[in-house]
Each structure stands twice: as C-alpha cells, then as structure tokens.
Amino acid sequence: MLKQIEGSHAMAEAIALCRPEVICAYPITPQTHIVEGVGELVKTGELENCEFINVESEFAALSVAIGASAAGARAYTATASQGLLFMAEAVYNAAGLGLPIVMTLGNRAIGAPINIWNDHSDAMSMRDAGWIQLFAETNQEAVDLHILAFRLAEELSMPVMVCVDGFILTHAFERVDVPDQAQVDAFLPPYDPVQVLDPENPASIGAMVGPEAFTEVRFLAHYKQQQALRLIPAFSQDFAKIFGRAAGGLLRPYRIEDAETIVVAMGSVCGTIKDVVDEMRDDGVKIGAVCIVSYRPFPVEELRQILSSAKDVVVVEKSIAVGVGGPLADNIDGALRNLDKPPKLHSAIAGLGGRPIMRASLRRLFQMAVESPWEGAHFLDLNEHVVGREIHRVRKTRRSGSTAENILRQLAMASELPPG
C-alpha cells in the first residue's frame, strides 16, 4: 500500500511483515525509530508470535539474537555507529556461527568526536566480519531490501546487514509502497534452520577449532558469500515477479552507455549523483554512475565489466580508512587490477559526519575528474583554511588541545570576521 511515511516506520512495517520471532535491539540514534516501531507492533499484537526483548547493551542485543537464531527462531536486531562497535565481537561471532540474523544499520559516524550524523564508517568497520552488507538508496529500497535480506540470510545461513543512511533515510517522510502480508509470505518461506539446538537431536554448536580446520571454515564462509553473488540477482528477480518492482541486485548502472567517466557510490547519495549526471549529460559530458547495492559480497566481476570501458572512475564514499584512503575506492582498485587497460581511479571522501553533499560540489568534482584528474584521496568541500591553521598550530606547540575544538573555535572566529 502506498503511504506517506517516515522511513523508519516503513522499515518497521516491512520487518514485521517478515514475521520475526525474536527482536532484540538497543536504542541509538538514528536507528531508534525503527526498533520503537517494531516494538510498538509487537506490543499492540499486530506482530504476533514475536518476543521483543529489552536488553542492557548492543552486545547483549546481538547475543540474544544469536541464541534465538541458533534455537530456531527468526531473529532481528538493529543498531548504528557506537552500538555496532559495542557489539563487534558478537558481529563476527554471528557470522562465524552461520546464523541468519538480519540487522538494520542506521549508518552514522563513529566518534570521537561524538557525532550522530550520517556517514558509512560504522558499516566499513565490520565489512570483513562475514555479514552480507546491502546498501539502500531510497526508503522504498530500504523496505524491499529487508524482505530480501531475510530470504537471503536464511537461504545461505549467513547474517545480513541492511545499511540505511541515518536521518537521510531513517527520518525522511517519503512515499513508500509498503507491501502486504500475502506478498511477503509468497516471497519469504518460514525459517528452516540448517543447524538448530534441539534436545531430540543434540549437537554442539560453536566448538573450538584449531589450525587444522580454521582455514577451511573461513574459506567456506568466503565461498558462501560468492554464492550470494548469484543468489542476490536471482532473488531480486523473484522479488520483482511478486512485488512488481525490482529490488536489490548487486549494483545499479545509470546512464553508462558510452560513458567515459563513471561515478561509483553507495546509499542515498546515489540520488544526488544521478541528478548531477543528468545535468552534465545535458551539457554533453559522457558521464554515468554505478550505485553499489551489495558491498559484501563485493561484485568484482560486474564492476569490471561496467567500468572497464570507462576512462575515469570517480569513487564517492562516506568513509575514510585512516592512513590509506577510501575503503570503497580501495576495493574498486582491487577489482580493476589486471585489466588490460584499467580506467584511472579517483577517490573522493564526502559527507563525513553528516556534511551535506551538494550538487554543485559533486559537479565540480566530476568536472575535475574529466579535466584535471587527481591522485590519492580528495576530501570534498574540505575547509583547507581551518585545516592549515590547525596543522600550523600543532607544529608550533605540543599542547595544542583537541583538534575538533580548535577547528570549531576557528570557524566561530571566522564567522565573526567581516565578510571578504
């Protein structure tokens, strides 16, 4: 049904339609409205046969989901940022145990300095844990990806994280088509665990594994994610048949025919990027975009196919692997390795800690890629003045204080100065 609805509530409704049996999450902005939403549906009885467990931390939240999932119940949790780091040990554990838990990640920066706004640092911190990571561009996609996530998780017996940009999606009121129960039931069969704690057929789950088997276990985890590269497109097609619209897929190309410059990004910024691509196309620039939906598994083959014909690839991403550059750019670099004539890669870090990514800035960036390409990571809209002042200050004196505070002070001073 079409609704004008807050993203979080649309997701909560979609999650409820997937009939989770145990929900356990701990509040953190910007994820809160999602768990409040499902909590309400459980409390009112709209979501039947579901236990909503209130816990004392994110570590416990995912641990409860682990226990529930291993005991044969469909389990769901949600978190963001500091919460994800607080549950980090259990994140790896859920993947290692092969438990098909679905988690929503309301993407948010990680402190310090503490910052509640959106970027992708949290998702990146867990990118190698063994979870499938799907990124939503719109709230419609956020809704659809959750439904896909349960199917995928249970088919592969592997946890899936649905990443949604904090505030930009979670708190936005948009028109969303929230499916009905019959559609979801047609797409998502009941949870049939591949391993389960059952007194009738006792098994030990989570035994200690030594050097003689650990490599094989990790290989198989990797192998399973490779299977997902096949399953995600297949399930997306199934989805389209039942729901009448595409969902998921590994990635989405946009106006890449004859494109010499291709922009790659994930999440909600893809919308803005497409607008800029449209504008530049109107001006005759041969530019296109690729929006990655499945970050883990990483669609190496598909990216190679699409990007190999481009001259320049611009990666715009909302996170920074400090000391290296952009993690997504790094992955794309890896994917393009060994191509006969690989495109030149330009990496841009944008939107950290909620910094708005403006159309004009993107346009300047893409223009730069066409005209005077750069090496290394470019920080979009970096205030070079305050950064320069801070570097100078640090060089001058050891006791220069907190970087963030110094920068804010400089900004305040700058705003007091007369314009010009």
Added chain:
Amino acid sequence: MTEANTLPPDEAPQKLKYYQKGTFTVGNRLVSEDERAVQASQDRSNALTSGHRACQGCGEALGARYAIDAAMRATGADLIAVNATGCLEVFTTPYPETSWQLPWLHSLFGNAAAVATGVAAAMRVKKKNTRVVAQGGDGGTTDIGFQCLSGMFERNDDVLYICYDNEGYMNTGVQRSSATPPTARTATTPAMGPEPGNVFGTGKFVPKIAVAHNIPYVATATVADLHDLEHKVIKAMSIHGARYIQISVPCPLGWGAASCDTIKLARLAVECGLYPIFEAEHGRVTHARKIRRQVPVREYLKLQKRFAHLFRDGVDDPRILHLQAICDAHIAEYGLLSEDDELSGVPNGA
C-alpha cells in the same frame, strides 16, 4: 523411579545425614533409590561424557557433570546449554570432538547469559517447554559477562545460570578474576613485593549481588557436597525465571594443589567459612549450610601453592589473620555455626 524401600516400617532407614568422611559416610548403596544421587543411577544422562581434556582432578569438570546431569533429570532431558568461553568450553569441545550429550552452544566469553535469554525467548515463541542453562567460569560470570548476567536477572529471564567458581581465569593461564580471594597468587597478582598476591578490598561476591536482584532463586554449592549440589540444581529447575547457582570448583592447576585434594579443598573452603553455602529466594536468604566444626583458614591455605607465600620461611604472614576475619564474618553473617547440621532458616541477614 522405583520404590526401593522394602524394609519393614520399624527398620526404615533413618533420616539421612550426609557427612563426607569417617564413620558418618552414608554410601549410596544404603540409601533408598529415590534419595540416591543422580550420578548414582545407571541410567543417568551422562551429559558430559568422559574423554574430555580437563586436567586430572578438575573441579569444574566434576561440577559441570553433576550439575548438568541433575538438570537433565529434572527436565526429562529437555534441556539446552549455553556455555561461555573458558576452560569448560575448551576442554569439552575441541573440534571435531564434543563431550556434550545435550544441545550445546558456545558463542563468546562475555555473553552466555544474553545468548541463553535468546534461546529461552525462542522456546517461548516456539511454544516448547525446553529449559535453558547457561554456564561459565567465574571470569565469564563475575567480570566480562557481568553486564549480560545482571540484565538477565533484571528481566527475570527463564534461565538457570551456573557459575563454576575456580577463583581465577584458568583457561588463559591463571590470572586474577574478581572472584580471586585476597592474597592468592595468580599470574597477574604475583607473590612479589611487600604484599604479595591479590590485594584486599577488591573483588565481588556475585551470589549476594544476585540476591539483590530479587530473582526467584540463588544458591551457592560445592563439589564437596554433590548431593546438595544436585538438590539445588533440581530445585532450581522446578522454578521458572532467573536463577543463579555458584559452585565452588577447585582447580588443581591454578591453585597449585594435588589432584587428589580437589574435594578436600572444596570442603575445607566451606568449613573454614571462606565459602558460605546458602540459598536465597526472591531476595531473602532462606537457608544456610551449617558448619559442624570450624576449621582454621590456615588449614585450607596450607594445601595450595597459590598461598605458599603466606607461609614463607616457616612464618605465618599476618594477613592470614585478615583472611580468618573474613571467614569469621561469613560465619556470623550467615549463622553458619551451630550444633545441628540440618539446613535451617536464617533471618534475612545477608
């Protein structure tokens, strides 16, 4: 169970008193079948089979086998166990071997209580009566897993949590935990400096903190009194909600004691007053295990290398008196000394 009491009424067995040594010992053979220990039965579940890799004389292995078998009996083997990281997990399940004869899950060091909550929640939605036990060492319980444990208590989740208290992190090579007694030598509280061993004034006695959560049932037990241990586990399984049993399980390796002294040490810990054995229900202490004859704490300490520095050069360290004072305080607090060894109600003194 069969009714084995075929003696004529006047020759019916007297009410049992379980003394652990000397002429007072009552062998299982002389006891009517329904009073026999779970372990005395040939058709016990054998939840933890032999062949695991615990050290000789490991109190934890013994405690776990008795506790889980008792829980199996109480639940008709409709039971799931969740295990924290630690010796018990490591010595029972080196892949591809497992010693567990019941569904068993290990996740992490600090989350056994929360994982068990999840299992219990799954059983509720699945409308199954399967019961849940969580278990871990004192480190996994009193330190790193304490937050999850407190959360589980506070929500009154239907889980029996069993802490096997060997008073240290044994799996990682005998480091101090918050359950390590003062003065004890561990790898992180070495017997060096002016006050060798673990310091006074730190640590926590989780059974008391569990009582403060007002959960339905809390008990301490010891591998020296296996009948009492079984009784408490069976009782705990007859109750729903959050329950906590902490079992004193000496560790020959970590304590520097002879493998054959495990039971003796467990008994001495109780009889000197260092390890009070009691039960509490809904926030009130209801019973305490009386001591017939208080043993000086010195007798207990002497048998263990972790306290050897207290007896250096044949001179008693004055801190032994400090430990003795702790024992005496427990005895007063729980009313442990009495002529009669029957379990008896004590005022809510704890």
